Amino acid sequence: xxxxxxxxxxxxxxxxxxxxxxxxxxxxxxxxxxxxxxxxxxxxxxxxxxxxxxxxxxxxxxxxxxxxxxxxxxxxxxxxxxxxxxxxxxxxxxxxxxxxxxxxxxxxxxxxxxxxxxxxxxxxxxxxxxxxxxxxxxxxxxxxxxxxxxxxxxxxxxxxxxxxxxxxxxxxxxxxxxxxxxxxxxxxxx
Amino acid sequence: xxxxxxxxxxxxxxxxxxxxxxxxxxxxxxxxxxxxxxxxxxxxxxxxxxxxxxxxxxxxxxxxxxxxxxxxxxxxxxxxxxxxxxxxxxxxxxxxxxxxxxxxxxxxxxxxxxxxxxxxxxxxxxxxxxxxxxxxxxxxxx
Numbered sequence: 001x002x003x004x005x006x007x008x009x010x011x012x013x014x015x016x017x018x019x020x021x022x023x024x025x026x027x028x029x030x031x032x033x034x035x036x037x038x039x040x041x042x043x044x045x046x047x048x049x050x051x052x053x054x055x056x057x058x059x060x061x062x063x064x065x066x067x068x069x070x071x072x073x074x075x076x077x078x079x080x081x082x083x084x085x086x087x088x089x090x091x092x093x094x095x096x097x098x099x100x101x102x103x104x105x106x107x108x109x110x111x112x113x114x115x116x117x118x119x120x121x122x123x124x125x126x127x128x129x130x131x132x133x134x135x136x137x138x139x140x141x142x143x144x145x146x147x148x149x150x151x152x153x154x155x156x157x158x159x160x161x162x163x164x165x166x167x168x169x170x171x172x173x174x175x176x177x178x179x180x181x182x183x184x185x186x187x188x189x190x
Numbered sequence: 191x192x193x194x195x196x197x198x199x200x201x202x203x204x205x206x207x208x209x210x211x212x213x214x215x216x217x218x219x220x221x222x223x224x225x226x227x228x229x230x231x232x233x234x235x236x237x238x239x240x241x242x243x244x245x246x247x248x249x250x251x252x253x254x255x256x257x258x259x260x261x262x263x264x265x266x267x268x269x270x271x272x273x274x275x276x277x278x279x280x281x282x283x284x285x286x287x288x289x290x291x292x293x294x295x296x297x298x299x300x301x302x303x304x305x306x307x308x309x310x311x312x313x314x315x316x317x318x319x320x321x322x323x324x325x326x327x328x329x330x331x332x
Contacts, residue, residue: 024275026305029255029283030318036254043253076264077245121259125246137253141274163274163282165256 042169044137045176045187046127052078055124055134058182062175063120078124088116088144111149111156118142118166136187138175140166224311231313233300234320235292236327241267244289244297244327251319251326257285281306285319299323 047055056078060070068082093112100110122138141164148158180187238244248269249259257271267289275281285303292298301319303310 024281026275026283026303026310027312027314027318029273029275030303030315030322032254032322036256039256040254072261074262074264076242077249077262079249079259079262081260119258123249123253123259125250137250139253139258141258162280165274165276 039167040137042167042172043139044135045179047134047136047180047183047185047187048132049134049183049185050132052124052126052131052134055136055183056080056122059122059124059136059138059179062178062182063122065178066175068118068120080122081119082122083117083119085115085117088113107150107152109150109156111146111158111160113144113162114147114158116142116144136176136179138172140171142166228309228311229300231311231316232302233298235296235298236324237295238297238327239295241289241291241297244299245269247327248287248289248299248323251323252285252287254326255319255322275305283310 049055053075056073056075060073060080060082063070063080063082066084068084070080070082072081073079090113093110097110097112100108118140119142120138120140122136124134124136127133127135144162144164146158146160146162149156176187236244238247242264245262245264245267249262252259252269252271255273256276257273259269259271261270262268269287269289270284271287272282272284275283283303283305285301287299287301290298290300299320301316303315303319
């Protein structure tokens, strides 16, 4: 009976994992999709200013205010990359881990998200030949590392990685609200 | 009994054979025809006067495609970017683009893409990339 439950739980977990693996082919990844313009609109704002350097340094300051560390900057092409590392613990996952532990009679300890790195890349560039109007585009993404776990006698080592783009519009609105305050300019979307 | 020892012998030799590392061939670094072909697929020339303008176009095109710009080097004309193979977050596509001046007013742009550390040799990938780049450069020049 116990073995049957265990086998059932393992099969269930395995089928769940197998369902996740769908490989997107590289050809599709080099094509614009239906969502591309929507993402672009969310990530981009325009500013009426000539001073690209000022816009870039204000962006760096805003990212610092948000707790980011600037890791890379190239002024000639208006590029900034910043990251911050935080804990990724969530109660929901711990509760799920507990129930999986009980239901599998102590055989299964699911790995939970432990640590995350949130990163932002930002590009500022002039969009007209006279360079009186600048475009700022920022993208947020994160990498999450899982802790260790155990499935029956098999130890699951920590460090499994998961990466995702952050597409919450509120995050982008907040960033641009702070940036416009920093440069005393009203941003606009086309 | 004899059959079993025979099987063990065969298995043993197979295992041992697996240990011999293949010798690197002499022409490992010599250009092959396939390499020349892939280079022509990866390269395209555009009528752009300013190199910085071309680089900004490359960056914009990559961002439109959802790539994360990781590194840029203006003096060398280098841009490195990556993206996750959405909707699954375990595969990574990386791309390095170099912008070099070929002649006055013409820029040679070369893209190298890798998928999970394997080079992409499908010409369709590069065609798609250059199509997006062309659009981006065109809009930039407007």
